[in-house]
Amino acid sequence: MNKVHTEKWPLVDHVVKMESSAIREILKYSSKPGVISFAGGLPAPELFPIDDLRQAFDTVMEKNARAAVQYTVSMGIPQLREIIAQRATDRGTKSEADNIIITSGGQQAIELLARAFISPGDYILTENPTYVGALQAFTYYQAKYAPVEMDDQGMIVDKAEELIKKHNPKVIYTVSNFQNPTGITMSLERRKQLIDVATKYNIPIFDDNPYGDIRFEGEPQPTLKSLGGEAVIAIRTFSKTLAPGLRIGWMNGPKEIIPYFEKVKQCTDLHTSTLGQHIIYEYLAAGKAEGHIEKIKGDYLAKRNTMLEAMREHFPKDVKWTEPEGGLFLWVTLPEHVSTSALLPKAIEQKVAYVHGKPFFPDGTGDNTMRLNFSNATHENLVEGIRRLGVLFKENMQPVA
C-alpha cells in the first residue's frame, strides 16, 4: 500500500500547531448523556419555525426550483440582498443591495474580514474578552491583539485610543450587543465615542451583531452601523433569529469595499448555498420573521429570569454575574483564586457544563470566569444545572491553604 506518512506531510506550521477550539469542546460536552449543558451557543430547537420553513421551501420549489439548486453569483441572490437592504433601511441604516454580500453564517464574514485585512503580525483591536471563534479565525492569519478592557458600558474607549496610538491596529472588531461572551451591551455614549476614534484614526469598525435583534428588556440602542455610516461594516446572521443550520449571514458595508469581499468569497467556496438563500428569502418575504423574533424574546427572557433566580438562590455571595437585557449568554466571575478551567472536569463529573472564560481573553487572563448559555436548556434543567454549579462553587471556593 502506498503511504505518505502524516508526520512527514508538509502542512503549514501554524496549522499543525492550531489548538482544537473551545467551540469543539463545547459540542462534545453538550452531547454527553445526562449532562446539563450551558456551554453551547445554540438557539432553542423547540422554537425553530419548522412549519414556516417548510412553507418557504415549498414556495421556492413551486416558483424557482431549478434556479434554487443551480450555481449562483458569489455576492448572493439579488432578491435576498434586496430584502436584507430594505429591512436595514427600515430600521435606520439606509442600505441598498450593493451594500450587502451574503456569507455562510457570521463566521464566514469574520473569515473574509481576516483574509481581506490581516497580514501576519497585524494588530486587531478587540474587547477583552471577545468571541472565541473570531480569535480562532484571526489567529490563523497570525494576527496580534490590542485587547481593550470592558466595564458594564462595554469597551472602555479611552483605553482603546491609547492602544490605537501604541499598536496602529488594522481593524476594530466589536460585538456591541449582548456580547458573546459577557452579555454586555455598549452604551450610546461609548458607541459615539468609538465611532469618533475610529474615524479620527481611519480604522474600519467591524460590528459583529448576531444577537442585536434579541433584546427582551430595556431600551434599544441604535446600531453602530446606523450611527457610524461608512465607518462601520456590520456582520449579521440569521443563525440566532431563525436557524443556524442554514448557514446564512451577511455583511453590510460601503459599496466600494464589498467587491473585495466578493473576490475572496469566490475563491473560498464560489458562493453560499443557493437553496438556503432562497428559503430564507421566501421566509422573509412572507413576513414571518418579526412574529418569530417576538416569540424568541419572550422565551429567552423567561429562561434568563429562571437562571438568574436560581443563581441568586444557589451561588455563593462572592460570585458575580451580568444580567443581560438580550441575547443568549451571561457571564460569571468567581473570586480570583478560582480556576474555572481546573473546575471544568469536576463540573462534567457533576453532569453540568459551561465554557471556561480564558479562551475568550486575547490577553490570556480571565481564568476565574465562565460563560453560561440560557437559551438551549429547559427551565427545569436551568434550575438543576445552576444548583449543581452552586454546590461545586461552594466546595471549591475555599482558598488553597
Next chain:
Amino acid sequence: MNKVHTEKWPLVDHVVKMESSAIREILKYSSKPGVISFAGGLPAPELFPIDDLRQAFDTVMEKNARAAVQYTVSMGIPQLREIIAQRATDRGTKSEADNIIITSGGQQAIELLARAFISPGDYILTENPTYVGALQAFTYYQAKYAPVEMDDQGMIVDKAEELIKKHNPKVIYTVSNFQNPTGITMSLERRKQLIDVATKYNIPIFDDNPYGDIRFEGEPQPTLKSLGGEAVIAIRTFSKTLAPGLRIGWMNGPKEIIPYFEKVKQCTDLHTSTLGQHIIYEYLAAGKAEGHIEKIKGDYLAKRNTMLEAMREHFPKDVKWTEPEGGLFLWVTLPEHVSTSALLPKAIEQKVAYVHGKPFFPDGTGDNTMRLNFSNATHENLVEGIRRLGVLFKENMQPVA
C-alpha cells in the same frame, strides 16, 4: 457622515490586486439575453431531480427537522459521512466515516488544501492547463506553480518528475477525469506512474474529481485514490451529479490528515449547511443517485455528439479539439496566431460565449485555446452556437498581414 475612505482602507495588498476571475466573467456572459453560452460549467437545469429532492426534504422534515436546521459539527453529519464512505468502498476505495470531511462544494476542499499546505512561495505541481478556480484559491496564498505539459493521456509524468526535482512542490493537484478545462482523462499507466513518483518524493496527490462519475463512453479508469491509497486525497462533490446549489462536497483522505482540515474548516465557517447535508443524505439513502447519474450520462453524451457533429461541419480544418468520454467540457485549439481572448468580444457581439484558454494556464500560455461546455445548452443552441463560432473563426483565422 462619518466615512473611512476606501482608498485608504488597510486591505491586504494581494487582495487589492486580485483579478476578477474568469468564472465571474463567465456568469456575466451566460446571463446576457440572446447569448448562447458555452462558457459556464453549469449542469443542465432540466435534469435536476426536483421531485426526488422535494421528497428528500420532506423526509428530513418528518424525521429530523430540528436537528437539520441546528448547528452541527465541523466534520459534517455522521450519517452523510458514513454513506459517502460506504459508496466509496463499494466502488473500490475502502473508506470509513473518519476518512471523510464534508465541505461546501469542491471549491472549499481546494481552499482547505491551500490553507493547510501552502505558505507564500511554495510550489504546487499542476497540469498545464488546469482548473482556474483552483489557481485562484492557490494564488491567494501566494503559491508558485510547477505546471506539467499534457498529452492525450493526461499529465506527462516524466516531465512532472523533472519539475519535482527542480521545485520540490508541497502538493500535486490534478483533475484526472474529464479534466476541467480540456476534457482529457489520465490513462491507467500514467496514474500508476504518478502515484509512484508522488510516493517516491513523499508528496501528497490531491485528485480533484467532480466529473469522474459522468463517463458516458469508453472504459472506466480506476480512481487515483483506489490505486494510490493513502498517497491520495480525493476531492469530490455532488455539484455535477446532483445539484451545485446545495454546495456539498467532501474530501476522502487518510484518517491522520482529516483532523487538520477539520480545524481549518471550523474557523472558516464552523460547518457546511446542516439542511443541505440532511437533504443529500436522504436522497442517497433512498437509492436515487444511480438512476439519476445514468440519465445525466445519456443526456450529456447526446449533447456532446451534437456539438462534435456541428464542429465537424462548421469549424475550419486547422482547428483541433478533444473528444472527451465524459464530463461537461471539450477543448478547442486554434492556430497559434489566433488569440481567443481578443476574439471574445466579437463572439459576444455574435451572441455566442466561451471561456478563453489563457487563465487556465499557470505558465501564461494558451491564448489560442478555448473551453466549450456542452451540458448547459439545448441541442438547437449547440448547433447554432457552433455555427456562429465557425463563422467567427473563418473571419478571423487569416494571419494579419
